[in-house]
Structures are given as structure tokens and as C-alpha cells.
Amino acid sequence: MLGDEHDKDIAAAIRYAVDNGAKVINMSFGKNFSLHKDWIKEAFNYAESHNVLLVHAVGNDGISIDESPFYPNDYNYDNKGEVCGNFINVGSINSNYGEKMVSYFSNFGKKNVDLFAPGENIYTTIPENKYDFDSGTSLAAPMVSGAAALIWSYYPNLTVQQVKQIILESGTKIDFDVIEPQSINKKVPFSELSKTGRVLNVFNAMKLAEKWSKEKNNLKL
Incomplete structure (x- = not known):
């Protein structure tokens, strides 16, 4: 996440992916300033x-x-509101279930982060056709992308808004305090670090997707 991507390039890349048949676009980049948010x-x-x-x-x-x-x-x-209904912002957790479960590096936000997913010490591909462990929210986001792809592979008639809501509503709710990223011992409710206070749960997502695929009138917008 070097912050060197231009808004024009981001917009063009999204449109290109859409026009070439993408159903899920995983975006692992970001920056602190956007000149052309309208694009x-x-x-x-x-x-x-x-x-x-x-x-x-x-x-x-x-x-x-x-x-x-x-x-x-x-x-x-x-304007303090969302501009679309097809975007999921993903933070990172590790395997330490408990107060230290949120990755120390992960950004957070009650208004701007949707949920968390595993993103620390993930065995993944690296250059030169090799594998190794890596960490970052760039590892967490693909977990959600993969879950969405799995849902659509079984239930292709679901809308993008339904798939998003299924992923968010089916996550495991965490009801205890955790150490806030980059702090030594500051504890905050996990629910204050994202909109949902949940962690990705693919099993629950597939069960909910099956239910929703049979009940087509339950989309909440």
C-alpha cells in the first residue's frame, strides 16, 4: 500500500475489470488523500x-x-454517508482469539471498516514461484473476496447487495474488549472497531446464502 495510485487509474481499472466480466474486485491499495473522489x-x-x-x-x-x-x-x-452498496472494507485479525486478536498494524473505524478477517501469518505465494508467510490487510481482504466468490458459485442469482449483506450479517460477533492497534494496553470494545463488530465466517455465510436464495424478498436496503 504505497499510496501512489492515481484516482484516474483506480477508476479505469475498476471499469476495465467490470467490462471484462469480473464479479469480485479485490483492491489492495490505498492512500490518505484523493483528488478526484467523484471519479x-x-x-x-x-x-x-x-x-x-x-x-x-x-x-x-x-x-x-x-x-x-x-x-x-x-x-x-x-456528507457523512455511503456512496454505494457494493463495497466492503476489511481489517485484519490474527489467530490469538481474545484481547490480542486484532492485528497491531490494522486500521480500524466504526464508520469505515465493515468487518475483520484473518490477515496475519498467512501462507501465500511470493515471487519466484515460491510460498511463504505474510501479513497485512492485503491478506485479509482476499479472504472476503474468496467468500463472495464461493457464495456466487453456488447461488449466482443473488444480487451484489445481498452478497455484501450476507457476508456482514453472518460474521462471528465479538462481544469482548480487545487491545486497540498500535497501543500498548488500551482496551476498547471490538464492536467499536468496525460497523458490524464481526469477523468473517464463511460457514455461516454459506448457510445464510442458502436461506436467502430460497427467500428472495428479504433484501434489506
């Missing part, structure tokens, strides 16, 4: 009109992106 909004809306889900890594600065904006984002900081 991004139009690209987000274009993806939504084509039933395409956008999944974004929230960044690795250990900060609240409610207070320090991080782009691209579906949240309009000026």
Missing part, C-alpha cells in the same frame, strides 16, 4: 450497476480511518 464514486456506481462487488483492504497504519481518511472508500466524509 471513484462513478466507478463504484458503475460496478454496482453491473452487480460487481468491491472488496478493499483498510490499510496497515494502525489508525482510525474515521479520523484519518483512507481512500478509496465508499464513505463520503463530507
Whole structure:
């Protein structure tokens, strides 16, 4: 996440992916300033009109992106609202279930982070056709992207808004305090670090997707 991507490039890349048949676009980049947020909004809306889900890594600065904006984002900081219904912002957790479960590097935010997913010490591909362990919200976002792809592979008639809501509502709810990223011992309710207070749960997501596929009139917008 070097912050060197131009808004024009982001918008063009989203449109290109949509036009070439993508159903899920995983975005592992970000920056603290956006010159042309309108271009991004139009690209987000274009993806939504084509039933395409956008999944974004929230960044690795250990900060609240409610207070320090991080782009691209579906949240309009000026008007205090979301600009689309097809965007999921993902933070990172580790395998330490308990107060230390949130990755020390993960950004967070009650308004701007949707949920958390595993993103620490993930065995993944690296250059030169090899594998190794890596960490970052860039590892957490693909977990959600993969869950969305799995849902659609079984239930292709679901809308992008339904897939997003299924992922968010089916996550495991965490009801205890955790150590806030980049702090030594400051504890906060896990529910204050994201909109949902939940962690990705693929099993629950598939069960809910099956239920919703049989009940087509339960979309909540």
C-alpha cells in the first residue's frame, strides 16, 4: 500500500475489470488523500450497476480511518454517508482469539471498516514461484473476496447487495474488549472497531446464502 495510485487509474481499472466480466474486485491499495473522489464514486456506481462487488483492504497504519481518511472508500466524509452498496472494507485479525486478536498494524473505524478477517501469518505465494508467510490487510481482504466468490458459485442469482449483506450479517460477533492497534494496553470494545463488530465466517455465510436464495424478498436496503 504505497499510496501512489492515481484516482484516474483506480477508476479505469475498476471499469476495465467490470467490462471484462469480473464479479469480485479485490483492491489492495490505498492512500490518505484523493483528488478526484467523484471519479471513484462513478466507478463504484458503475460496478454496482453491473452487480460487481468491491472488496478493499483498510490499510496497515494502525489508525482510525474515521479520523484519518483512507481512500478509496465508499464513505463520503463530507456528507457523512455511503456512496454505494457494493463495497466492503476489511481489517485484519490474527489467530490469538481474545484481547490480542486484532492485528497491531490494522486500521480500524466504526464508520469505515465493515468487518475483520484473518490477515496475519498467512501462507501465500511470493515471487519466484515460491510460498511463504505474510501479513497485512492485503491478506485479509482476499479472504472476503474468496467468500463472495464461493457464495456466487453456488447461488449466482443473488444480487451484489445481498452478497455484501450476507457476508456482514453472518460474521462471528465479538462481544469482548480487545487491545486497540498500535497501543500498548488500551482496551476498547471490538464492536467499536468496525460497523458490524464481526469477523468473517464463511460457514455461516454459506448457510445464510442458502436461506436467502430460497427467500428472495428479504433484501434489506
